[in-house]
Amino acid sequence: MSVLLAYAAAVVAFGVGAAFSPGSPAPSPSSASSSSPGQMPAEPVPADAQGYMNAGFAMEQGGDHKAAIEQFTLAIEADPALIDAYAARAEVRDEVGDRADAISDYTHVLDARPEMMAARASRAVDRLQTGDAAGAISDFTAYIAKNRDDQWAFAGRGSARAASGDYPGAIVDFTTAIALDPKNVKLLMLRAKAYSASGNRSGALHDLDAVIKLDPAPLEALELRARQRHESGDEAGALADLAHILRIDPKNSDAFDLMSNIHTREFQYSAAMADLAAAIAANPGDEYAYDARSTIEREQGEFPAALADCDTLVRLQPQNALSYIRRGGVRSLMHNRTGALRDYRRALTILKAQGEVTEAKQVQTMIDTLGN
DSSP states (O other), X not given: OOHHHHHHHHHHHHTOSGGGSTTOOSOOXXXXXXXXXXXXXXXXXXXXXXXXXXXXXXXXXXXXXXXXXXXXXXXXXXXXXXHHHHHHHHHHHHHTTOHXXXXXXXXXXXXXXXXXXXXXXXXXXXXHHTTOHHHHHHHHHHHHHHOTTOHHHHHHHHHHHHHTTOHHHHHHHHHHHHHHSXXXXXXXXXXXXXXXXXXXXXXXXXXXXXXXXXXXXXXXXXXXXXXXXXXXXXXXXXXXXXXXXXXXXXXXXXXXXXXXXXXXXXXXXXXXXXXXXXXXXXXXXXXXXXXXXXXXXXXXXXHHHHHHHHHHHHHHOTTOHHHHHHHHHHHHHTTOHHHHHHHHHHHXXXXXXXXXXXXXXXXXXXXXXXXX
8 A cells, every 4th residue: 555545544543533523513514503703694495305305315315325426416406506405416426435425515615605614624535535635634624724623623634645655744743643642552553654655663662561551452553663763773673573473363463474584584484484474374475475485495404395486476477577577587596497498488478567667677588588
């Protein structure tokens, strides 16, 4: 998953924005009256449009989202100026995951009523989810101007900034959110991820330490701290975190994978092989584990075992050129020139189809060398 999508998913999961936060005073976009203070009262809603609206709400409450959308659409057709119908339809479209059309509806609402902050927060989250980080930043900024005590709005804008690569700006927003809610582990995790992505390991580790103290089973924090410690050379600390993870989740294949990486770097091959066997037992589809184990087996001259793991890797990743290159290398070491050439040619075909020119040239050189 890209950095942008990872942050977007995290934000939505945590309920960013007043429109999504429990206890928020902001109204639902469809709950606002058709007129605002200081404005003339809206024209009465035609009876047929109101009937469609009522039917739509009934359908929504009954869980028939498709029918609810149809009823709100009929209300709009009956009265194109009925902004509440657009807002109601947007909400239901959000519920069924139709974010693009929800954004369109929220935009119609905001064009008519720019003061509807709940609709703006909802559109901000939808924009973030659909990859429009700039649009999300704009909406969150407008919302924050009216709601400076909503930590999730700052978290939302921080996530959008992180998605756009503005990690310093993201960290500022996450820090503001944390000041409003200092012991919120979700906010601390978001800032830790931003610190990690920006290369600030000390900042990331500081926040991860806080999360782990606050959360009795902080798997995500432990995993990230283990990687941060591993990358900074603190292998003992990383192994301690991984052991903690495995006490909580004994079948966590990612923890076994990272543990094997650490043991391999320390030339503890027996321990690494045991880690990889445990990873595969926990997750028979663990591609990394087969790849890493085949590499150790190849280096130790255990070619039949390495070939078996490469066969599994090819089966798991039939469109991954590297899988065929790995197997071709093992077959070459086993003096199986025909099999090696077949694997390299398959890898070359995949790389050309993917437009990987440099890698394709390298594989062609391998084929030419082996063919002579």
